Amino acid sequence: MANWMLKAAECRLNPLYDRLHEILLQRDILHSDETTLQVLHEEGREATSKSYMWLYRTGREEPAIVLYDYQTTRASKHPLRFLEGFEGYLHVDGYAGYNSLPGITLVGCWAHARRQFDEALKALPKEKQNADVAARHGLEFCNRLFALERELKKVSDEERYRERLKRGRPIINEFKAWLDYQKPRVLPKSAFGQAISYCLNQWDKLLAFLEDGRLELDNNRSERSIKPFVIGRKGWLFANTPRGAKASATIYSIVETAKENGLNPFAYLVYLFEQMPNMDVKDQNALDELLPWSSSLPAGCRIGKTGDDMPAS
Helix, strand or coil: CHHHHHHHHHHHHHHHHHHHHHHHCCCCEEEEEEEEEEECCCCCCCCCCEEEEEEEEECCCCCCCEEEEEECCCCCHHHHHHCCCCCEEEECCCCHHHCCCCCEEEECCHHHHHHHHHHHHHCCCHHHCCCCCHHHHHHHHHHHHHHHHHHCCCCCHHHHHHHHHHHHHHHHHHHHHHHHHHHHHCCCCCHHHHHHHHHHHCHHHHHHHHHCCCCCCCCHHHHHHHHHHHHHHHHHCCECCHHHHHHHHHHHHHHHHHHHCCECHHHHHHHHHHHHHHCCCCCHHHHHCCCCCCCCCCHHHECCCCHHHCCCC
């Protein structure tokens, strides 16, 4: 069965993955994240070595694309290679490996900033967690920004841009003054001190979302997209070979992109495996008709359709 999965990925799904990758690089707003992966038989490495599954996906603009990329390390050379040719904004967490990407503006994650203060509160003795302590003030600054974002969720990108500058920027300016005041007054290695340092070290990236109304306050979009892989990993634990890890990346990419575009993944895969053996996968026009948002897909591929509506085998 594992060999079936390998063959399905390599002979059928890889051309579609490569086409999705080409289209992804044409966007100007992306999200990225990464998580660990164990691969038992990597050349020159112990079976217990940590490998990585990287995640790259589109932002709020449709159609959505979600791509996974297996690599042996967390080195910056991997996003540099995968994102070659991409120019625009990239939503990330605080990982420094993204800092050297040329032609790309990194957009920081306010959810990570907020989490730092939440963890600082939880690190306090229980009797102080509900008190009016400084860590709570930091959390409240972040909460005010998220409350504004919820209010602006359904407005146009241009209105969101204007309102962020008008109402969000004063909150951010106040927060920055508060951070500068707190910095010399806290223990750097305390949970609260680390929360302060994270925000100040990431400050330029945390401000970047103000530049365009299409940008997001956090990188939760990519965290949600990497979660299916993380949940799956708890079940199957590891990949046996790099070839298997790469096949997993391909299959997860097709399935998660299908789900993001309102498809029934099983019905969509059935349709792909019926069509692709009989077509020239080097014909871009023919390949584009199989993309998850193509109007050429049969109705049975859509979520909510019954099995009777699925493409005939």
